[in-house]
Amino acid sequence: GQNIDQPTEMTATEGAIVQINCTYQTSGFNGLFWYQQHAGEAPTFLSYNVLDGLEEKGRFSSFLSRSKGYSYLLLKELQMKDSASYLCAVREGSTLGRLYFGRGTQLTVWP
Amino acid sequence: EAQVTQNPRYLITVTGKKLTVTCSQNMNHEYMSWYRQDPGLGLRQIYYSMNVEVTDKGDVPEGYKVSRKEKRNFPLILESPSPNQTSLYFCASRAGQAHPYEQYFGPGTRLTVT
Numbered sequence: 230g231q232n233i234d235q236p237t238e239m240t241a242t243e244g245a246i247v248q249i250n251c252t253y254q255t256s257g258f259n260g261l262f263w264y265q266q267h268a269g270e271a272p273t274f275l276s277y278n279v280l281d282g283l284e285e286k287g288r289f290s291s292f293l294s295r296s297k298g299y300s301y302l303l304l305k306e307l308q309m310k311d312s313a314s315y316l317c318a319v320r321e322g323s324t325l326g327r328l329y330f331g332r333g334t335q336l337t338v339w340p
Numbered sequence: 341e342a343q344v345t346q347n348p349r350y351l352i353t354v355t356g357k358k359l360t361v362t363c364s365q366n367m368n369h370e371y372m373s374w375y376r377q378d379p380g381l382g383l384r385q386i387y388y389s390m391n392v393e394v395t396d397k398g399d400v401p402e403g404y405k406v407s408r409k410e411k412r413n414f415p416l417i418l419e420s421p422s423p424n425q426t427s428l429y430f431c432a433s434r435a436g437q438a439h440p441y442e443q444y445f446g447p448g449t450r451l452t453v454t
Contacts, residue, residue, distance in 0.1 A: 260441065271430060271445035272383070279441075316383065325371060325390055325436050327398070328443060332382035 231255050231329035235317050240337045241307055249302045249334045251317035259326050263291050263302045264316040266333065272316055276302070304336075312338045342367045344446035346431050352452045353421055361416045361449050363431035369444075370436035372414040373398070374406065376427040383430070389414055390436065421453045 232254040241247040253261070260279040264272035278284055278293035278300060290303040304311055314333040320326050344365045353359055365372065373388040375398075385398030389408040403425055405417040414433075418425060431446040 262441070262443075269428075269448075271447050273445070274442045277441040318383075327385065327388060328373075329385075330375075330383040332380065 231319050231321065233317055233319055233329060233331035235315075235331045235334045237332070238335045238337070240339060242339050243307055243309060245307050246303065246305050247307060247336065249304070249315050249317075249336065251300045251302070251331060253298050253300075253317070253319045253331075255298070255319055255321055257322040257326070258295060258319065259322055259324065260320040261291075261293055261300050262318040262320070262328065263289075263300075264318060264330075266314045266316060268313075275315075307338050309338050309340065312336060342444070344431055344433055344444050346429075346446035346449050348449060349447060350450050352454065354454055355422055356420050359418050359421060359451075361418075361429060361431075361451070363414045363416065363446055364412050365414075365431075365433040365444070366412065367433065367435070367444065368411065369433040370411070372408070372431065372433045373443075374404070374414070374416045375430045375432065376400065376425075377430065378427050386416070386429075421451075423453050425451065426453050427451060 235251045263275040266272040276291035283292045288305045293300045314335050316333045317331040318328045347362045370391045374386040375383045384400045387406040389395045429449045432443050434443040
């Protein structure tokens, strides 16, 4: 299994930048995922990292360091609609391996 | 439209009355999963299936059953529901090899057991 840690809550203001960290421990790492989940809705896929480095997709970027067991999700130019829970998930073993989710970071964006 | 559907979306039932939550995907995905989500505990996997007739337990399988007789369907069965199974349930699917990174979630089923 996995041990995935991320902060429980974060707050930020509109237009700002926020970084959500995720640390993990695994014996068979095969990719790290970030999902966004609005209250009462299904998680939606944001990003995927399997190699070290930064993946950029519009206002969102995700970074991975496999040697440190560490990832972060960077959200720029925050908007009110970015208020949501952000889930870090690690895949184990292979592309058919299980996904293990962290407990999520609840981000609140203030005007 | 590529999607995962679940039914029902909301269900209130009583202890011990057998129920089934259906899940269907139209993307020809090999891999399907069921999760439950509870406040403070995050998403926990109940069962998963790598293909037809291949299923395995996740982290919290007690009190649940699944079957995978067809590739598109993966129903979750609660033979004798109890109040501790009150939760928000999500079905999910993804391709096995071709597109390994994106998992699609159904809209969720909110179950209350009294």
